Amino acid sequence: MSTSDPYIFATSHAESIVKGLKISALPVNPRRVAEELDFVVQAKPVEDRGCSGMLVRYGNNFAIAYATHLQNEGFENFSIAHELGHYYIPGHPEALIPGEQGTHVSRAGFNSGDRYEAEADRFAAGFLMPRHLFFPELEKAGKGLEAIEVLSFLCKTSLHATAIRFAQCTRDHMAIVISEGGTVDHCFMSEALKQVRGIDWLRKGQGLPACSSTLAFNRDPDRIAHAERVQDFSNLQDWFGGRRTIEIREDVVGLGSYGKTLTVLYDIDVPEEEDEDDESRLIDSWTPSFRS
Known part of the structure; x- marks a missing residue:
């Protein structure tokens, strides 16, 4: 990738x-x-x-x-x-x-x-x-939608633009998704998340995960228009594929008259590859062989 x-x-x-x-x-x-x-x-x-x-x-x-x-x-x-x-x-x-x-x-x-x-x-x-001005503030702002809101207020920028810039600058595994209806409009992934092997990019026009809070939220246009928000848990595999079923945070907010929804996916605790290799070897070593 x-x-x-x-x-x-x-x-x-x-x-x-x-x-x-x-x-x-x-x-x-x-x-x-x-x-x-x-x-x-x-x-x-x-x-x-x-x-x-x-x-x-x-x-x-x-x-x-x-x-x-x-x-x-x-x-x-x-x-x-x-x-x-x-x-x-x-x-x-x-x-x-x-x-x-x-x-x-x-x-x-x-x-x-x-x-x-x-x-x-x-x-x-x-x-x-x-x-050089944004990153020091990002480091103090915290995580998720709340951090993006803090930076949006400080920079006098929209949530949309601030969320994208957050994803570009953070050291953490995270992504932001702009969606409309049941499909992805665009997605920005942090550099750390891009480096994770075995996951896929979210593409424009791709369907939202069926079990996501974002899809449920988008079914009610009034929630988008009134800039309502939801904080929930989701799964890395549902959003990006791959073999890891890692629980992640999913913050969702309607973007008002813009007519779209911002989703922030974060708290993505991806194991180090060495840890995963050790776990795989341990499982293999303890898996019994049965005669047919």
Whole structure:
């Protein structure tokens, strides 16, 4: 299983910009950064849906319009940072707005198959939650959904984006899943979990485990709309396959008007491979042979 991230350069580029700006504490304010670049930053009307933001160019002048229909400060900050990504990442301005003027319409949210949108999403996460500032806070925040909520409040970022960044930065075995109805929208696994042999990646469109609290939760749209939550136990094998039937924690929360659900899978106590080999040898040595 490959653990390479084709977009890691976009995250690293964002982090280097934050350092260059001498920003030394969270939260990072993307609107302020844009305005210091002499960008015009403007909110789109609440009724204007269909995209997360726009980058507008007129000669050497730029403007950012960001979506407000979700009424979510964290999503709005992410949308502005996403547009800054299109400005800062080498090659984006020329590819997305060829010529001296024009408009690029964005759809941020970590589920686009478009290379430029995916790169801008990773830039936004790294910009708002740069590892050198985010990781020390992560170490103090605890585990599960409660830790993600603490960091979301601190960084002024959405639960969705914060959960993904948590999975990218933590040393623990954990994963976050965004789902809708009975299927997976996308999943991010921590590096530690990616290294576990014998488990499978969760893919977009894959069905949720039949016995999971997430699937039961998603059957009631009102629970999602009202951002209700559930804390339960689950099993590693049900989510990721393999031969290990390890009990894990499953925190579930509805993402309100976004219409999707966030699941945090954590407290995954994977045995060391040496321990498993010793156990297998012990079982084999004590298994009697019977004559047929």
